[in-house]
Amino acid sequence: MHADERFEELLSAYGSPLYVHDLARVRRACHDLAAALPEPARLYYSLKANPHPGLVAELARCGAHAEITSRGELAAALEAGCAAGELLYSGPGKTPGELREAVAQGVRAFSVESFGDLERVGAAGAAHGTAVDCLLRVNAAGAPGDAGLRMTGSASQFGFDVDALLSAPERLRVPGARIAGLHFFPLTNARDEAGLIAEIVQSVRTAAALRDELGLSLRLVDLGGGFAAPYAVPGERPRYPALRKAVTGVLDAELPGWRQGAPHIAFESGRHLVGDSGTLLTTVVDVKDSKGTRFAVLDAGVNHLGGLSGLGRLLPMKARPLGPADGEVRRVTLAGPLCTPADLLGRSVELAGLRPGTVLAFPNVGAYGLTASLLGFLGHRAPAEVLVDGGRVVSATRLALHRHPVPAADTRSAVTTARS
């Protein structure tokens, strides 16, 4: 069946607006990325891009581990069937309460962003009577070259400055925490392969230098990623044909035990793995002209596809109407249903034949779609999310925000719990 007919059929069944995610594309992306990386390497899927448990489960079946940053992402990973002991918990601002819950649920690996973060993670491990693995996230320089270890990145809430690590190594001895390795994530959405390779090579060199200067025994080095994907515009995932050879070379030189897992090497990705799996279907509700501008008002706006833009900042997005394009091409502004002039999904875009009932498809919105949007703003119902695999519907669900009562904590016994 033609893809557009399939989309029409799904819309009739599940209503508009509608997110459709194709698991076959997720598998292909995971396979392609694994083939571009050095072997052996672990691949983490960053749930931030899309925490839908069906996508997480599919990626787990493809061998990806889950990288999580919150109670909600932990719950999604567990619901997807991931083993708690294989998760990597990262992100700044991890509170004592969420850390205690994560450790109690079996999480044993954390990326830590500062000495304070390390102490809080260690305290959660110690309170549970265990020691958890910590990767030191390093805020290292972006630019390639041989400027070496002393070079640091720009000011950031993410990661340790290299100088801070070197000047206070004793602060890495924290009860309940075992320094297990290093974590780098210097850039994202890198289309330029040469730049990405230079960045990863630099991270490997920094890892080796920190190992030597701090006397670390590295068990896991997470080199991050930055693998790109188109967002809400037509296009293909970029390929990285030279990456495997180049990174393998620097690993052999700098971290010679890596093939035997000493250290294990990891990469992480969100958008590259799920971006091209998703399409948002939205229906034109109204067409009107105002002072020379034609507006098409859609049933989806920045509450459903506001990802990475935020109010008032419009990314270039490019939808196409389903079915044969008839009628004259017009310049039209695509507005969503929210009562704010910032709710735009396209300004002065050229489209043919828009009328009430026309369905528009936004491609490549599998990452940073629904959960990166202003879902709660103005209270519109979330689109259903349908997972398909080839021609088969695997699941259809709708995300909802619920208000529920919160019992007061017993403050005599648990002040910190009450505050976190």
Ligand SMILES: *Cc1c(COP(=O)(O)O)cnc(C)c1O
């Ligand atoms: C956001 C983020 C990712 C995922 O980024 P993508 O560009 O979607 O691949 C991975 N790791 C960290 C630490 C992040 O903050």
